[in-house]
Amino acid sequence: MLTRRPRRILTVLAVLVVVVGALFVAVETTTDRFYLSRVLAWHGADYQDWQRFPSRPVPTGPDGNPFRPAPATPPPWLQTVTGHPDAPPPADEREPWVTEGGQRGGAAVTEPLDEYMANSGTTAFLVARDDQLLYERYYNGSGHDATQTSFSMAKSFISALVGIAVEQGRIRSVDDPVVRYVPELAGRGMDTMTIRNLLTMSSGLAFSGEDGAGGPFGDDAKIYYTPQLRKLALQVQAASPPGQHWQYNDYDTVLMGLILERTTGRPVASLLSDEIWKPMGAEADGSWSLDSTADGFEKMASGINGRAVDFAKFGRLFLDGGRVNGRQVVPGDWVRESTKIDTTTDPADFYQYFWWIDVARPGRYMAVGNLGQFIYVVPDKHLVIVRFGERFGAQQWTPLLRSIADAAPRP
Numbered sequence: 001m002l003t004r005r006p007r008r009i010l011t012v013l014a015v016l017v018v019v020v021g022a023l024f025v026a027v028e029t030t031t032d033r034f035y036l037s038r039v040l041a042w043h044g045a046d047y048q049d050w051q052r053f054p055s056r057p058v059p060t061g062p063d064g065n066p067f068r069p070a071p072a073t074p075p076p077w078l079q080t081v082t083g084h085p086d087a088p089p090p091a092d093e094r095e096p097w098v099t100e101g102g103q104r105g106g107a108a109v110t111e112p113l114d115e116y117m118a119n120s121g122t123t124a125f126l127v128a129r130d131d132q133l134l135y136e137r138y139y140n141g142s143g144h145d146a147t148q149t150s151f152s153m154a155k156s157f158i159s160a161l162v163g164i165a166v167e168q169g170r171i172r173s174v175d176d177p178v179v180r181y182v183p184e185l186a187g188r189g190m191d192t193m194t195i196r197n198l199l200t201m202s203s204g205l206a207f208s209g210e211d212g213a214g215g216p217f218g219d220d221a222k223i224y225y226t227p228q229l230r231k232l233a234l235q236v237q238a239a240s241p242p243g244q245h246w247q248y249n250d251y252d253t254v255l256m257g258l259i260l261e262r263t264t265g266r267p268v269a270s271l272l273s274d275e276i277w278k279p280m281g282a283e284a285d286g287s288w289s290l291d292s293t294a295d296g297f298e299k300m301a302s303g304i305n306g307r308a309v310d311f312a313k314f315g316r317l318f319l320d321g322g323r324v325n326g327r328q329v330v331p332g333d334w335v336r337e338s339t340k341i342d343t344t345t346d347p348a349d350f351y352q353y354f355w356w357i358d359v360a361r362p363g364r365y366m367a368v369g370n371l372g373q374f375i376y377v378v379p380d381k382h383l384v385i386v387r388f389g390e391r392f393g394a395q396q397w398t399p400l401l402r403s404i405a406d407a408a409p410r411p
Contacts, residue, residue: 065281120393151369163334257300
């Protein structure tokens with residue numbers, strides 16, 4: 001027979017189990033409405049987050065611009081890869097872009113490319129030359145029809161949409177002050193901040209917690225998990241005068257998306273569909289994750305979802321100067337301006353209009369997302385290289401992709 005004390009302990013434990021269970025159910029059933037519920041239930045960003053967030057469809061049209069299929073056996077330069085898995089982290093953010101090898105230290109290790117991709121958390125790896133796929137393989141349970149998520153590669157799509165909006169006259173100029181389109185920011189130290197400052201991430205806006213360093217209450221986490229992204233964006237604060245220094249800042253992209261929405265009167269996912277996804281001949285419908293069902297605002301800094309081959313088509317669109325089958329989809333001047341080295345308006349030579357610039361190989365540029373998502377555009381070799389993954393893997397991807405492109409013969 002149980003004494004009074006063990007019975008009391010069992011009762012307390014039973015109550016705790018019920019309370020914890022109730023809290024768990026409450027958290028899981030309110031992730032579309034509450035920031036804290038998302039933080040508690042979802043923790044860090046995951047490559048399957050496209051299944052968690054609500055989304056808006058990005059319909060495609062007829063696939064009028066397919067790639068020719070990849071050969072069963074890839075060319076010799078795509079059969080092995082040399083990396084430096086033991087290299088220490090870069091000393092500063094510029095190192096992967098400006099150092100010849102991309103990193104210092106660590107022994108060079110050569111292994112089969114297919115094996116390396118399988119062991120590095122890669123889900124999709126594609127290499128295309130013009131209209132020909134040279135390599136298309138999927139790993140870790142993924143496949144050709146699988147949905148991949150962009151994370152911050154979405155920023156480069158935003159850049160293209162801005163260029164189109166400027167061409168159409170919806171945005172007058174990249175040198176317009178942001179307050180012309182977002183007057184709620186006026187009188188708060190941001191009156192001289194321009195659209196160009198947003199595009200080059202030299203806005204001077206306060207931003208904390210890059211890569212999750214600020215925990216659940218840093219700006220990085222807030223932007224990723226908030227169910228009210230418009231409201232959050234309008235609460236931004238100025239930290240320094242615009243144009244003085246570069247800082248990776250998701251608020252810049254969110255404000256740019258808000259300007260697109262206001263100047264066109266349309267959801268940005270709809271713009272993406274009509275202005276880019278359909279014209280470039282995307283193979284399948286995509287989607288754009290939303291902050292919440294109620295707010296219905298696209299996660300501008302991340303969250304474009306689609307097949308890997310369609311992200312390769314976006315890279316090919318830029319490789320071809322913004323043209324598809326004779327049609328100018330993205331203005332050619334914008335393609336050049338948004339991907340060139342330029343320090344006249346901000347100090348970062350490795351970043352232009354939401355594109356990363358490979359200054360170690362002038363002319364090459366890339367869209368980059370969390371967990372090592374990449375679209376690497378290589379005009380000197382007529383290549384587009386796409387990598388998606390469920391995790392970063394040990395390798396710094398920029399020097400690895402650079403070395404693959406360097407090994408390719410000229411067309």
